[in-house]
Amino acid sequence: MRVVIEKREAISRSARLLVPIISFVFALIFGAILLLASGVNPLVTYAAMARGALGGRHALGETLVKAIPLMFTGLGVSLAFRMLFWNIGAEGQLAMGGLAATGVALFLAGRLPSWSVLPAVIVAGMVAGAVWGAIPALLRAYLKVNETITTLMMNYIAILWISHLYHGPWRDPGGYGFPGTAQFPPEAWLPRLFDRVHLGILLAVVAAAILWFVIQRTKWGFEIRVTGENPQAARYAGIDIARNIVLVMLLSGALCGLAGACEVSGVMRRLQQGLTVGYGYTAIIVAWMGQLNPLGVLLVAFLLAVILVGGDQIQLAMGLPAAMAFVLQGALLFPMLGGALFTEYRLRIVRTGARVTAVTTSSAVEEAE
Amino acid sequence: MSETSTRQPVLRMVGITKRFPGVLANDHVTLDLYEGEVLALLGENGAGKSTLMNVLCGLYRPDEGAIYVDGRPIEIRSPRDAYDLGIGMVHQNFMLVETMTVAENVVLGLRGLPFRPDFSDVSEGLRDISARYGLEVDPDAYIWQLSVGEQQRVEILKLLYRGADILILDEPTAVLTPQEVDDLVRVLRRMVAEGKSIVFITHKMNEVMVFSDRVTVLRQGRVTATLPTSGTSPQELARLMVGREVLFRLEKEPCRPGPPVLEVEGLEALNDKNLPALRGVSLTLRAGEIVGIAGVAGNGQRELAEVVTGLRTAVAGEVRVNETCVTNCSPLEMIRVGVSHVPEDRVGVGLVGSMAVSDNLALKGYRGPELSRGPVLLPSAVQRFAHDLIESFDIATPGPETRVKFLSGGNLQKTILARELTACGGLLVAVHPTRGLDVGATEAVRKLLLEQRNQGNAVLLISEDLEELMAVSDRIAVMFEGQIVDVVPAADADVAALGLMMAGGRPEPGGVAQ
Numbered sequence: 001m002r003v004v005i006e007k008r009e010a011i012s013r014s015a016r017l018l019v020p021i022i023s024f025v026f027a028l029i030f031g032a033i034l035l036l037a038s039g040v041n042p043l044v045t046y047a048a049m050a051r052g053a054l055g056g057r058h059a060l061g062e063t064l065v066k067a068i069p070l071m072f073t074g075l076g077v078s079l080a081f082r083m084l085f086w087n088i089g090a091e092g093q094l095a096m097g098g099l100a101a102t103g104v105a106l107f108l109a110g111r112l113p114s115w116s117v118l119p120a121v122i123v124a125g126m127v128a129g130a131v132w133g134a135i136p137a138l139l140r141a142y143l144k145v146n147e148t149i150t151t152l153m154m155n156y157i158a159i160l161w162i163s164h165l166y167h168g169p170w171r172d173p174g175g176y177g178f179p180g181t182a183q184f185p186p187e188a189w190l191p192r193l194f195d196r197v198h199l200g201i202l203l204a205v206v207a208a209a210i211l212w213f214v215i216q217r218t219k220w221g222f223e224i225r226v227t228g229e230n231p232q233a234a235r236y237a238g239i240d241i242a243r244n245i246v247l248v249m250l251l252s253g254a255l256c257g258l259a260g261a262c263e264v265s266g267v268m269r270r271l272q273q274g275l276t277v278g279y280g281y282t283a284i285i286v287a288w289m290g291q292l293n294p295l296g297v298l299l300v301a302f303l304l305a306v307i308l309v310g311g312d313q314i315q316l317a318m319g320l321p322a323a324m325a326f327v328l329q330g331a332l333l334f335p336m337l338g339g340a341l342f343t344e345y346r347l348r349i350v351r352t353g354a355r356v357t358a359v360t361t362s363s364a365v366e367e368a369e
Numbered sequence: 370m371s372e373t374s375t376r377q378p379v380l381r382m383v384g385i386t387k388r389f390p391g392v393l394a395n396d397h398v399t400l401d402l403y404e405g406e407v408l409a410l411l412g413e414n415g416a417g418k419s420t421l422m423n424v425l426c427g428l429y430r431p432d433e434g435a436i437y438v439d440g441r442p443i444e445i446r447s448p449r450d451a452y453d454l455g456i457g458m459v460h461q462n463f464m465l466v467e468t469m470t471v472a473e474n475v476v477l478g479l480r481g482l483p484f485r486p487d488f489s490d491v492s493e494g495l496r497d498i499s500a501r502y503g504l505e506v507d508p509d510a511y512i513w514q515l516s517v518g519e520q521q522r523v524e525i526l527k528l529l530y531r532g533a534d535i536l537i538l539d540e541p542t543a544v545l546t547p548q549e550v551d552d553l554v555r556v557l558r559r560m561v562a563e564g565k566s567i568v569f570i571t572h573k574m575n576e577v578m579v580f581s582d583r584v585t586v587l588r589q590g591r592v593t594a595t596l597p598t599s600g601t602s603p604q605e606l607a608r609l610m611v612g613r614e615v616l617f618r619l620e621k622e623p624c625r626p627g628p629p630v631l632e633v634e635g636l637e638a639l640n641d642k643n644l645p646a647l648r649g650v651s652l653t654l655r656a657g658e659i660v661g662i663a664g665v666a667g668n669g670q671r672e673l674a675e676v677v678t679g680l681r682t683a684v685a686g687e688v689r690v691n692e693t694c695v696t697n698c699s700p701l702e703m704i705r706v707g708v709s710h711v712p713e714d715r716v717g718v719g720l721v722g723s724m725a726v727s728d729n730l731a732l733k734g735y736r737g738p739e740l741s742r743g744p745v746l747l748p749s750a751v752q753r754f755a756h757d758l759i760e761s762f763d764i765a766t767p768g769p770e771t772r773v774k775f776l777s778g779g780n781l782q783k784t785i786l787a788r789e790l791t792a793c794g795g796l797l798v799a800v801h802p803t804r805g806l807d808v809g810a811t812e813a814v815r816k817l818l819l820e821q822r823n824q825g826n827a828v829l830l831i832s833e834d835l836e837e838l839m840a841v842s843d844r845i846a847v848m849f850e851g852q853i854v855d856v857v858p859a860a861d862a863d864v865a866a867l868g869l870m871m872a873g874g875r876p877e878p879g880g881v882a883q
Binding site for chain 1: 680704710719732736744748
């Protein structure tokens with residue numbers, strides 16, 4: 001008996017659905033082994049995680065608050081990945097979105113009619129993210145500069161830039177030296193639905209729906225799909241790849257910028273430490289696990305938020321060290337990412353007959369001499 | 370010719386059956402290969418030739434049947450097992466790493482190598498093998514520097530270096546120029562003389578006659594005959610292969626050329642290595658005529674097609690389509706002025722394998738008002754459009770939503786033709802449109818090209834198949850080293866004169882060539 005991995009002839013709908021579920025079960029088992037090894041009852045821990053992330057209004061609210069930026073950045077990254085543009089820069093685009101939104105909220109709010117402040121804050125965040133995303137896109141499209149490097153490097157610029165601002169020039173003079181800007185005026189606050197859950201959740205759902213329509217039902221979306229699947233065929237069919245790279249990154253960056261704008265105006269109501277905590281990187285996992293499908297991205301973003309929030313909660317509830325929470329988060333992610341393999345491949349058990357006993361040539365190198 | 374009756378075969382495949390979902394690819398196939406012979410495996414596309422050989426080299430496992438090497442029953446579970454048994458295959462698409470040298474490619478994947486292999490030893494060994502079999506390749510050259518024919522030699526070298534005694538060549542001539550085919554015949558003869566055994570997969574009857582000692586014919590997964598080559602004829606083989614008499618002659622209406630559609634003047638362009646590929650090409654195509662471009666591969670034909678379709682920039686000269694100057698316009702602008710293109714590389718350029726047949730059929734028409742409104746695609750219109758084309762071009766597919774990569778070679782080409790011909794606005798550039806297709810599909814493609822011409826479109830046909838050029842074209846232009854040597858009416862052309870010009874000679878009126 002032997003187990004072989006072979007490519008599925010067709011990817012069935014049920015495999016698409018079942019594989020993530022089975023992967024999740026395996027993830028739980030894998031995590032349980034780790035927990036047992038460190039002398040903790042896994043069932044109690046998982047229960048604490050579930051309670052911490054989903055048990056009650058407040059817990060669910062915190063999970064959704066974490067899910068929102070993952071949704072926006074996941075959508076943005078998945079759009080770029082569709083076109084084989086490796087946007088590792090969601091974190092930086094999110095930071096720039098936060099920066100521009102903060103700029104408008106702090107310095108322009110007084111000069112704008114109050115009804116227009118919030119839209120201006122949101123739009124400023126999107127534009128800044130779009131511009132930050134378009135720079136590496138232009139470099140790649142017209143000068144063939146590798147975007148994985150540029151998008152990553154531009155993260156550091158953006159993150160350090162906002163850090164400089166809230167530590168220095170933009171620091172709240174009345175903030176007792178705490179690194180952060182003054183609180184935004186109320187007209188720049190993104191309305192909250194309940195607890196800290198803000199309007200961003202609805203914006204994310206709408207964005208996902210629009211994105212799905214754009215990709216599946218428009219000429220431009222068709223061009224993106226063709227380019228992603230076979231760039232040579234795209235060029236042959238007369239598709240302007242360079243132009244589309246720039247357009248895709250404007251939209252991808254705008255979505256990431258929107259994440260940043262929602263964070264500062266909906267959650268923190270100021271720019272401070274804690275804006276760039278890695279949503280833009282987690283977004284890469286979200287995009288792949290969501291199979292670059294906007295609706296899949298929403299689901300996976302929520303699931304990851306559950307793991308993140310639940311993991312944080314067990315530190316408090318179970319008195320586990322923070323490192324254990326991180327290990328568990330990783331342990332849960334690993335089988336889920338690995339499991340994705342089985343949407344494309346399957347295991348097959350084959351009977352083995354007599355082994356090959358024929359010619360065992362001495363090293364071919366010797367033989368040729 | 371080998372004495373096959375008394376000896377034990379080096380390889381025996383008995384009752385091999387392989388099923389895929391919905392397809393019986395091999396149905397109790399039995400095949401014998403003797404030492405020192407070339408066995409041709411003949412069959413149309415989809416007859417099960419490649420499946421059978423993939424079973425032999427460990428890529429597929431048979432559902433039933435047994436394999437014997439030197440009379441011993443064996444099981445081949447992986448390509449590595451096949452290697453260990455001395456079985457090696459040269460696939461249609463080569464398995465070479467472009468950025469590595471010949472020697473590096475040869476040792477790639479070998480077991481028991483030192484951490485830093487001594488490549489000068491490898492090169493030395495390769496030079497010996499090259500000399501022994503007449504396989505000329507520089508072991509230290511990089512793969513990207515080599516022509517397709519040379520790359521094939523590397524693949525063969527790789528097998529010989531690893532000590533393969535049974536070599537499987539999957540349609541090896543499909544990528545070769547006529548000259549390279551002659552070289553290959555010589556190499557195979559040398560290998561056979563040295564005791565190697567060769568399975569030669571093909572669907573061309575004339576190749577069976579030239580290359581093989583014996584031939585096994587497959588049709589729809591079954592063996593229809595195994596014959597000594599000397600005792601058969603192309604006609605008999607064709608009948609065994611397709612099960613019906615094949616038309617080798619095309620009905621052709623007289624050519625009625627109209628106004629010029631494509632005018633090329635003094636065109637110069639570089640190839641991928643930035644070397645001059647076109648060196649002052651001038652050519653005129655008129656409406657309602659087919660101009661064939663003959664030439665040994667690598668003499669600028671591909672670059673000419675690419676410049677005319679907007680995929681490559683010209684460094685000098687002018688291209689006019691329907692009297693509009695379109696030199697160095699984008700592919701989209703070329704499509705808009707009415708240039709259709711059947712590219713050389715069907716799967717790599719002409720189609721998006723992972724997308725549906727309907728999407729592939731709409732690959733150019735999606736911009737038009739039939740399939741879209743404003744920025745929005747109309748899925749039902751796309752489906753209807755696809756249905757119509759599938760029907761009128763007789764594309765064998767389970768449905769328009771099937772991913773195009775699951776279609777056979779002939780149907781891939783029909784999909785491209787369906788799209789390009791319906792959108793054709795005056796000029797069709799067809800590059801090797803029948804290469805690798807079986808008899809039935811080849812005939813269908815040639816008929817479609819003639820139909821285009823009869824409808825008043827101009828067709829630029831690039832092909833290495835001289836018979837095809839002479840059967841289909843109205844005029845034949847011969848290219849050599851980036852220039853057009855001469856343009857002759859197809860009716861007056863003969864193979865000898867064309868061959869001479871393809872080698873750079875120019876037949877003089879007095880019969881003296883230089």
